[in-house]
Each structure stands twice: as structure tokens, then as C-alpha cells.
Amino acid sequence: MPDRPLIAVTTSARSGWRIFPLVALNLWLAGGRGVRWGTGRPADLDAVDGLIIGGGDDISPDLYDMQIVTSARLDPARDALERDLVEAAIARNKPVLGICRGAQMINVALGGSLHQDAYGTYTASDRHWTVLPKKQVQVCHDTRLAGIAGTAPMRVNALHSQAVDRLGRDLRVAAHDRGGMVQAVERTSDPFALGVQWHPEHLFYARRQRAIFAALVAAARACRTDTVQLRAVDALADEQGL
Template identity: 80%
Template sequence: MSHRPRIAVTTSARSGWRIFPLVALNVWLAGGRARRWGAGRPADLDTVDGLIIGGGDDISPDLYGGRLVTSARLDPARDALERRLVEAAIALGKPVLGICRGAQMINVALGGTLDQDAYGTYTASDRVWTILPKKRVEIAPGTRLAEIAGTGPMRVNALHSQAVDRLGEALVVAARDRGGMVQAIERDRDPFALGVQWHPEHLLYARRQRALFAALVAAAGARRRHGAQLAAVDRMAGA
């Protein structure tokens, strides 16, 4: 058996073919081994040590009692799969990293809600739509994200229209943009869960972005050893 923690990565049916290799490379550089999951594919959490919920389609408001905006692009089968996986991963004590849509799915699966028209609500937020790091986010001090990636302002990309609204159970805000929109959330207890509103897989040249994948792999390794995940992440961040 490989010593590398096994990380499942869920992807969009539309863009997963080009996004998964990027995520898999980031996972490999962090010391893990990725496998692609999606609606219609086998998805057994007993076969992996950690989970990444990838970016892509909007999440249906049916999952949290919200209203549907006409611009939403939905994939109900993916919604159902990923909600089940996040709920099960937390119940089984397996760590989760959420990327863009994935951050939103972590929040919804843990009982939170989304703002369907985030830029309509947060009018002072910079609305950019690019894989280039042109958006500035502020990391909340005292959070695990601050330990992992540092406390200074971070330049990230942005490809989203929805954002976290009411927080799910045991989640805290780890970053916001200058308009106040939530840009990262994290779980305050084991198992490790972190969701970022941007796409770190496109920024693998940046040490702070690679650290997000390293944190997940550290937590997944701890889960494999039946150890404390947040403590393992803290050790990784302090190394």
C-alpha cells in the first residue's frame, strides 16, 4: 500500500477533465495521491483518507431553502453526491478541503446557507472573473488558515457568484474580501475542514496556496494513523 494518503477529488462533469489533473498535481506535491470522483462514478469513503470537493457548478437552493436565480447553472446529481460525501466524511472523521463551490458545499452540508447573488449583496466587493490572482482577501487572525497560509493579505483568483451566508455547524469565517464577503471558512474542531472561495489549484506556484493542500494531506495522514488532525496541521504549519 502506498504511504501517500489517498485523497478523493470530486469534479464537474463539464470541466473535470481539465481541472482534476491540476488538483491531482497539487495533491501529489503535498505528499498525497488523488483519485477522481463524480456523479455516476464509484465513491466509497472507506477507500480514501481525505476528500476535496472541487469547483464548478452552482449549488441548488433546494438544498438549503434558498431562492433560485436565473443565472444559476445546476447539477442536481453532483449536489446530492457531494452533500452526502461531506456529511459522511465529517461523521467518519475524515478531513475535507473545499474549493470554491466546495467551500459552499461544506457550509450547506453542515446546515448553513448561501447568498445566491453575493455581489448584489456585497456591492463593495471587487467583482473579478479570472484565474489570475487579482482579488485581495484578508485572513482572519487566530484562525487555522492564518497558521497555514500566514496572516498577511492574500491575492487570489475568483470565479464565483455565490458565497457563504449563514454559517453551518462548527464553522467559523477564516477570510473575507474588502466588501465583507466570506472568502474562507474552517471547522473549529476535528476532523479538519477548510473551504476557500478561490481556486488554489491554479496558483500552485504560490507557497501559500500549496500550503492548503499540504494541510489537507497532513490531516489525512493523521486520520490514517488515528491521530489528531488539527494538531498534525499545526505541526505542518509550524515546520
């Protein structure tokens, strides 16, 4: 449908074939439509209304001037592509949603850094490795994510070994777990950018998770008409009443 905002979705070369359909389903339910991007595929930001940086491999510490201190599965070509895409999207006022690795990439692309061994740093955090919603996170009050998904404790999945350390430019913490590990970051000014450490695409049956994709689509519609994206997202949040 031509009136649905078109959202580019970056994926891993290894797992994108099974993850992209889930993300595309969530976008469709939210009123958008998705197109898969990745290394070796066309990637023209002028042709889309928004961007999702998907999950997958760890991000190389070379991107934030650190040395590898733990074993990690890396994809340097994907790192370079996604960092460039995030930087270009922000420069062109295109909204961005980061999922797991994508949240970390938003932070790194904006000048932040990562904990390579997240659970070695946050020893009080509950360690889970599952697509099932077994990890509890707390959304921070007075954040945009709170307006989108509410502030009640949220059960999410967890499939990550890295986590946000030093925040990137214009970002703030939007959620954390009980051990203090950052679980979401968001931009404080246009364009809309939100990164969540979990995988909401697997939780499409949960209203609060669908609301995350709905916020991106609302921001993408605003981008089309060159109106304020954060205002559009706030208006959607008010309608949802979470």
C-alpha cells in the first residue's frame, strides 16, 4: 500500500531470512511496511521513511576505540554499513529504531561506547538467553519510552552479551534492569531514535511491544510531511493511554 511508510530493516547475513519476516509483520501491524537491507544489498536512505537496525552479531570495539577483551562473533562489514546508516539517518532527519545490537549501534554511531562483557560488569543483573519474556526491565519515568509503552515493570526477552556504557550524543537512558544495566536509550530531540536491548519483534502479541513499532511508524509519517517527529510520537502515546 503506497500510504504505508516504508521502513528499511538491516539484518544479519546469517539470520536475517528468519528475523526479517517477524519485523516486517510488526511493521505491517503498526501501519508500515518493511524492506530488508544488509551488506551486499542496495541501501538508499532517500527511498525510505525510516530505519530499523536489527539484532545479531556483537559490535566490534574498534568502532569505539577499545580492544577485544572477550570472545565475540563480529561482522565488520555490517558494522561499517550500519554505523554509516545511523549517522546518515540522523543527519537527514530520518527516524531510527534499534533492536538489541541496533540499540548499541545507535549509541556507538553517536559517539558512545559499550561494555563488551555486560554481565561481567553488571553482576547483579539477571542473566537470561531466551526469546521468551523472562527478564524484567524498568522503564524510566519522564522518558518518551514511558509515554509509548508505560512505566509498569516490563517482561522482555534477552539475547545480548554487550550493553551500553558511555552514552552517545543527545541520548538518555530510557530503561534499565534491576542490576542497573541499560536496557533502552532514546534521543531527546528530532529525529526520533529509540534503541531497546530486547527483541520486541518476537513479542508481537504484547500491546506494549507493538507500541514501539507504532511509534516508529508515526515518526516516519511525520518525516514524510516534514513535521516534528517527537510531537507525532507523543500524540500517538496520548491516544494509546499506556
